Amino acid sequence: MNARRWGGLLAVFAAGVGLLAALIGWELRAGALPPGAAGTVPPDKAVTGRGAVLARAGNCMACHTVRGGAPYAGGRRIETPFGDLYASNLTPDGETGLGHWSDEAFRRAMQQGIARDGRLLYPAFPYPHFTRMSDGDVEALRAFLRSLPAVRQPNTPHALRFPFNTQAALALWRLMHFEPGRLQPDTTQSAEWNRGAYLVQGVAHCAACHGTRNAWGATTDPFGGEALPDGRWRAPSLHDPRQAGVQAWPIERVVALLRDGSVDGASVAGPMAEVVFHGTQYLPEADLRAMATYLRALPVRTTVAPDFVSAAGGVLAAGEQLYGQHCADCHGKAGEGKAGQYPPLAGNRVVTADDPTNVLQAIVGGGFAPATPGHPYPYGMPPFRTLLTDTEIAAVASYLRQSWGHRASAVRSLEVQRVR
Ligand code: HEC
Ligand code: HEC
Ligand code: HEC
Missing domain, CATH: 1.10.760.10 (Cytochrome c-like domain)
Known part of the structure; x- marks a missing residue:
């Protein structure tokens, strides 16, 4: 290759790096939000109650509570392939919790994954799914969290490896994979299906485990099945009736599995048992039916079985x-x-x-x-x-x-x- 070709390539490369740096800079533009006055609006019982149900559906407590610790006060370790993260204190404590967060700051965290101080948040916090939630539901969650007793418990610093501990790396991940935005209803489907789609894709974040990812960490199929990060369990495909698909089940059986954790012939285990234990068992029957309606309507996609290996x-x-x-x-x-x-x-x-x-x-x-x-x-x-x-x-x-x-x-x- 001659010098001119090299020079040209170098210029293209430099332009690419420059553009990337500009994009990362743009992604990092969020600033801190002013402290909000917590608890100025007296919480409405009905809204707080709705928020409590959403918190169950979103399994917030499972991550935001250490075993034996105060509920929602944070501190639980979340293992990822990049190191360990610690869930934050969500109680209304002024110094260590969300006490000084305005409603706007809370909404920004849930729908855009940005903390009050402007820091980009790690997607181990399932905001790539929570971003589908409506403003009203986010407000209800906020009202519920505000109604909790304030617990003073400082957050544990994350322990991620370089370069994953940098905001630039996170900004890059977000540029490639994060699509903020509310879920738009599909008018060709029933109200029940839409409610189910909203819960499954949003607050219940089923795709956080069941979504197939490629080598870059991008979700290629939200329900196609994937190994969990620790490698000990696999969340099976919800499209494939040979795996976790429920397309052929009567609706009552799907509702019973999500509510009771077991039905004759099947029971949930491991991380899925936690989803039922902390979450779905508390959902109103109508929401479980809506989720079941959506799950049963997922298109059937069977995976091709690998070559059969018989045992000696x-x-x-x-x-x-x-x-x-x-x-x-x-x-x-x-x-x-x-x-x-x-x-x-x-x-x-x-x-x-x-x-x-x-x-x-x-x-x-x-x-x-x-x-x-x-x-x-x-x-x-x-x-x-x-x-x-x-x-x-x-x-x-x-x-x-x-x-x-x-x-x-x-x-x-x-x-x-x-x-x-
Ligand atoms: C799978 C585990 C997990 C679940 C489920 C989860 N979170 Fe979190 N959450 C985290 C982690 C980890 C962080 C810390 C992220 C960071 O610091 O970058 C976090 C951070 C947050 C923050 C930002 C707090 C701060 O101080 O910056 C808010 C707000 C929050 N979560 C609310 C919720 C709510 C509400 C729910 C339920 C609807 C929920 N989370 C469910 C793991 C989880
Ligand atoms: C924390 C990870 C995780 C989340 C979140 C999760 N799942 Fe699962 N799921 C699993 C794992 C692992 C299995 C396999 C173990 C088992 O069979 O219970 C599973 C199994 C299942 C099964 C098959 C159960 C059986 O015994 O046939 C269904 C159906 C299912 N999940 C639906 C859901 C739905 C609906 C949601 C959202 C409300 C959800 N999952 C959220 C990890 C998860
Ligand atoms: C004391 C009774 C008992 C013994 C002994 C026992 N199991 Fe189990 N097994 C259970 C129960 C109860 C469950 C359901 C647990 C759950 O849902 O997490 C289960 C679940 C399972 C499952 C998962 C099924 C599913 O649908 O998720 C497998 C596989 C299994 N056992 C295999 C074995 C094998 C192999 C052995 C012997 C090496 C064995 N079990 C011994 C009681 C037993």
Whole structure:
């Protein structure tokens, strides 16, 4: 290449860098907002009540409360691939909470992801979804948070790695991925569907876990399924009836799953159990029906199963023996389960999912379905983390995946190691 071509390329590159710097600068333009007078407007009971329901739907408490700590006072650690973030104090304390935040500052945080002092906020706070919420609902949330007792608890500083701890990196991420804006109703759909779309896409931020992302972190399909950042669980696709799709379920069954956490033949586990436990179980029946209406209407997109890998005969025999010894008492000789107590494993889509992450996690970590009024005393599953080796867990999982008419690929012990 001659000097002129180099010079030209360099000029284009410099212009590109300059443009990027200008764009980042533009993204960083937000300034601090003046302190607002908290509590000047006497909270309206009805509005505060609506806000309380929205806070449930948005699971604010789950992130903004440390285990055993004061509700909404912040401090919980959120693990991300870039380091750890700590959720903030949302109580009306003047110094450490939102006491000096005006309504405008709160709305800007929820809909634009910018703190009162002008700092861009990390999207571990699901504002890329909350931005779909209406002004009225954001105000109701604000009224509810204001009605909480003020708790003095300073925020824990984030511990992110360079360059992710810089505002410039965050500005770049926002330029590429953040689309602020309220959800516009789809007039070709029913009011119930629209209400469901609004809740699912907005405050309930289901796509925060269930959304498929590409290597740049951009959501390519809001409900296509994705591994959670810690790699221990996978949020399955809501488009695929072989995964978490509910298109073929009667509406009552979908409502019951979101309200009770379990229905005959399926129960929620891990992070999804938290969604039900802290969130959806408290939603009014009409909102659950609306969400179910929307979920059932999601277009069906089945994923192509990878090539089938059958387990070696010895592995299946070992798995069958382990199953009889450790599992059959609860789940039944033929994986039939026991209604209301132990989920069936035969015909269970957690067991037969192409990706074995969740079935392995269920065996390694055990767990409880969430306790809800419709299912007050869930039976527990003991963790087998220390009882069985990786090879044994792989064998029993492979047995489950290739018995009772199932045809899902065998699991390798390396995959067990990954979810531990
Ligand atoms: C998945 C976890 C998660 C959920 C759910 C969540 N938040 Fe947060 N939130 C965070 C984190 C982490 C931060 C800190 C972000 C930062 O500092 O960049 C935060 C920050 C905030 C802030 C900015 C506070 C400040 O001092 O800068 C507000 C306001 C807020 N959240 C409100 C809410 C509300 C209201 C809900 C429920 C509707 C909610 N959050 C749900 C994790 C969460
Ligand atoms: C914090 C991450 C997270 C969020 C937020 C989340 N999910 Fe899930 N979801 C999961 C995981 C992980 C699973 C797989 C475990 C399981 O089967 O319960 C799952 C499973 C499901 C299933 C299949 C349950 C079964 O047993 O068949 C449905 C349906 C579902 N989610 C719907 C939703 C809806 C609706 C929302 C929004 C209200 C939502 N999820 C929000 C992580 C999440
Ligand atoms: C003491 C009774 C008990 C024993 C023993 C037991 N389980 Fe479970 N198992 C449960 C319960 C209860 C659940 C539901 C827990 C939940 O929803 O989180 C469950 C859930 C599961 C799930 C997830 C199903 C779903 O729909 O989410 C799998 C897979 C599973 N068990 C496999 C096994 C295997 C394999 C063994 C033996 C190594 C075993 N279980 C032993 C009680 C038991």
